[in-house]
Amino acid sequence: MGRETVKADLSREVFGCNRCGFCMAGCPVYRVTGREWDAARGRVALLRLWVDGHLSLDELHETISTCLLCLGCLPHCPAGVRLDRVITLARQGRLEAGRRSWWQQVMFRGLLTSPHLLRWAGRVAPLMTGAGRRLLSIGAARRLLSGLARGIQLLPPRLGPAARSALLKRRTSSPQFYYFLGCASDLVFPGVVRATVRLLEQLGFQVVLSPRQVCCGLPAWAFGDQEAARRQALANMRALSELDIPVLSDCSSCTSTLRHYPDLWPQGTPERARAEAFASRVLELVSFLHQFRDRFRGSGSRKGAVTYHDPCHLSRYLQVREEPRALLRQLGGWEFREAAEADACCGGAGSYAVTQPDLSDRILERKIDALLRTGADVVATVCPACLMQLGYGLRRRGARMRAVHLVELLTRAATFP
């Protein structure tokens, strides 16, 4: 795809913007900076100027890279402008102009596209992190490698062994679901993976992990590397089509990405048709568990208060808002408290916390303030990226509140005949 096609696509996407500015109401970045170019209206206005040839994408580097892709603006937008498409198109435009960094190449075209490398990463990650932490205890190194420092701070204090190998070793005779293993769940929250698998089994469902499954493609997609995202999508569709069974994941971002695979190809292409068939097999975990809500009433003894943080990919990309709350409300022993701006992005947004540490911190501060105001003991969510970010924010504040995956609460409350 050439740069002109990108421009044409972008100009179609932004045509609807009427400059009312209401998008600012939903933009977590604008909320902390108050700068026009951080809200959808500003980004759209500037990219229009690029399309018309008045500005270059290099000049617009900042406005292109500071978007969280959280879609907080969409519910406020009268014309329904899809800022996620606008921004990924712009990022794609930048890549096509040759602005590609080496680490993106390594990540998107190498590591995340290879099941073997991913398995290897699972083995070395805990060691690397340990080494990293020791390295960063030296002040000078911390200053030099601020991105790395931030990345390591995000991780929970102790990393267990990754989930992939153990999951692959399991033998299942007739699985009813593919378990889609997200990279962050695998490396950072293997406990969540184990809990989810166990819960599904207790409900009577066998799951299987495909050995050839790779990254869902969201990182590449978000950085505008549509080509890499397509490759990963094709690999996954191949890997998860050996059996004609539904796909489930504990990661909302992965689920949303799998569901949106058709958007990677234009209308009428055979790949799109395949992606559509595939997407219809992708189930969303929380809505799926919601069908069995009677099993999760738990015991009555008081355990504390719980609040909920909406992952962007679950609430806005997949429109699932009520189900997790319904599950939490009926959870025995837990009192549910709604937080202010519960559906606002936490600033984690995949690698955003590493690429834009300052902004990410300020967005996170606001989030943590809102969560702490509820006085809850636990914040539940359904996305490992949110879990890392919230966990980091709470640790940094020394708060008593803990961030957990919704499934972890459900597992503890589950009763089975």
Place this chain on the structure above:
Amino acid sequence: MMVNALQRMLGREVVRTDSWVRQAYGYDATGETGLPAAVVFPRNRGDVQKVLEAANRWGGAVIPRGAGTNLSGGAVPLGDELVLVLTSLNRLEEVDEINATFAAGPGLVNLELQGYLQELGWQFAPDPASQKVSTLGGNVAENAGGPHCLKYGVTTNHILGLEVLLPDGAAVQVGGKVAGWPTYDWLALFAGSEGTLGVVTRILGKLIPLPEEILTILVGFPTLEQAGKAVSAIIAAGVLPAALELMDRRTVQAIEEALAAGYPRDVESVLIVELDGPAGSLGKQGQRVEELARQHGATFLRVAADQREREALWSGRRNAFACLARISPHYSVQDATVPRQHLPVMLRRVVEIAASEGVTVANIAHAGDGNLHPVILYDPRDPESVRRMRRANDRILGECVRLGGTITGEHGVGTEKLAALSLVAGIQERALLHRIRRALDPRGVLNPGRGIPECDSALPSHPSRLTPRYSPAELPVEIPGWQPGRCVRPADMDSLKAVMAGQGPPPPLLVAGRGSRLAEHPWLAQGTSVVLVDGLDSSVKIDGENLTVTAGTGVSCQQLWARLEERGMWCPALPGPSAPGTLGGLLGSGLAGPWAFRFGRPRDWVVGTRAVLPGGVEVRFGGRCVKNVAGYDLPRFLVGSWGSLAVLLTATLRLLPKPQAHAGLLVHLPSGTRMQEVWRGLLRHPCRPDAVLLLEGNGGKCACSGDSWGPGGPRIVMGFLGLEEDVAARCQRMEQLFHRMKVRVQRLDGGWELGAMVSLPDPVPGSGCLLCRLAVPPGGMEAVTRWVSERLSGCYRLSLPLGAAGSLCWREEAGWRKDQLALLRELADLVRRCEGWFRMVWGPWEWRDFLRVPRRGPARLEDAVRRAFGAAGLLVGPGDGERNGEG
């Protein structure tokens, strides 16, 4: 050069000049674009100050900007201005629950403020449709309205104080935690000035309690006209809904397709009628609304059963533009306003105009205010479509002015309506507006080219060379110690104009009506000539359907009251049935009646004026619309100016249907009562009274009138008025509140007499009494009453109403001594420490100036505005007494 200097001073992160950054600040919510020279992100007030100083020094121009949701092009650069982005000055500095005020930076988003306040049970009334993004600074600059301003009023009715950086960077504080400061009404001038007079850096706003119960009724009509007529009928019936919103079929269909909010699809128009009030008081009002709607042909009627349904209805209304945007993403929102009874005609005209121009239009209106927002859908890529949209807009405005309306009710003039302003303001009016602007901003630093059109700044003077005809007159009152100069009464309008052109008695002139408030005049100086203008215009024209009255300022307040009563109406600006003096005197002094706590002061009820300026030119400002933001808000600004800027000839006041019922409560506060607790409970109570007065006296009698100054000990008088069931319910709830505090409550007889009780007659000058005016915020009342009861001897009465100025009457049998002056000074200091103001109105003549209101911040504002009006040297005004070297 200026930009470079600023960058050196403030840093490159604060002053951005990158092309892309400038482009991002080249537009607002209208279609136009421009390019500023730089964008400045001040971190605090000091930065703003430096930017203004630099702009003055190097001759730059500055556009202050909040969220950029302006709908009249006010934030679009014309070229080479600095855009001053105030979004980071967004701190909520204080929520003062005892005084029911908050203080915040201009960058705070309206809805975010509402969020904080709601948790505490409060709200800030202005709720413009853009409230989820628009900032308080923007709300003040545009004098924003919103759906609920029908009942609660617009922004200018809800701000108490501002910190403003004038165009040269000097900071002034205007207003404060109490109302009615003895200076010009700066809040009226700055609110709605579209950033042309100063940069607001701190806003002190009024808090009101959240309503206890809300009733939302959805009504459908087979025609737009029927809906329009039902609106007038509902308001005429004495029901004052919190909101009355109208939408036409096209809008409803768009909403239903997008949201399925539950509107009927088979009607031509729908009305959302929202009532709010104390629990249990809305049922009857709701029935009344339903009856009226049916009488006017409603074919659909539904009451929202619960919070969810209400939310759904409102989400339809709030997202109306959004839903229309799905038909065509580009639309232009017009902001025409007409007197309420012309709404049906105007709605029809809009449809006709749209049809003849071949554009698609949808009608959405704040129907209760007569404020229409016709939405014209167009395609920006098609020049013909843009042309037709513009033409239709122009014709709509023309039509609206023909019907007695105005060109903008709440969106402002900006750049878009600069030319259209001449539809409602003649050359003299524009010249005056421009002179006021230049007086405060001589270098044209702030928002050049928008808000107020450039206009030849010379005010033409009265052409007549006739010698004025006037007869010598007796001064109707005698003020001990004051020796006026000549006193004349012009025979007709031309003579008044000639007098104002300097062809009468020697200046400075003091303008008065019947002189009943003359003793209170703040700038009495020896030997001043007095012009009595009570005989010029005493006409009264009541517009019952629009609920306004246009009256000559020579009409007596009593007469006006009686005329309104005949028609079943009243005006809260009038103090009561037996108030003394003329309407002119009332407006000139701006003194509030007893019901100010709920209904505000006279300035809150004036929507239009006709006046003669120094030089003898006649001007008109405002009109009959209840919402109007075309040009500065001079009708309000002139109220309380004591004739020091212009002579008011007529005024148009808003009216209310006469209340059905009155009730009153009297509370004797036992000694040891924590007054703070009383205010805390009372002010945030959803059933709070409409008039509140704290009285403290020591049981003496006034020498002149023989009136009892009441028994000793502090007590609170509370007044209620409105619909019967509402008054009864609130009265009862207030009794319960005081019973819980273990305080005895006594019912007072209803009727306006209660009003008279609340506004106790002041003693007359020369009676040996001393009269001071003072305003104390509730939080300071305990300290002030305690001080008064402990320190004053003789006989005294202190009355402190909420929402207006109070008074202290004091009589000492033994005569006045110097040490009593020291006492007064001590009291004045105490009041100032409590964030109130204090002024001696009369007493021993030689004490007058010791207690004169200190002319601090606003002094140079006063002088500048007086120069703009051409009043300096001709009319008696602030500072004159001092220049005469008295005291």
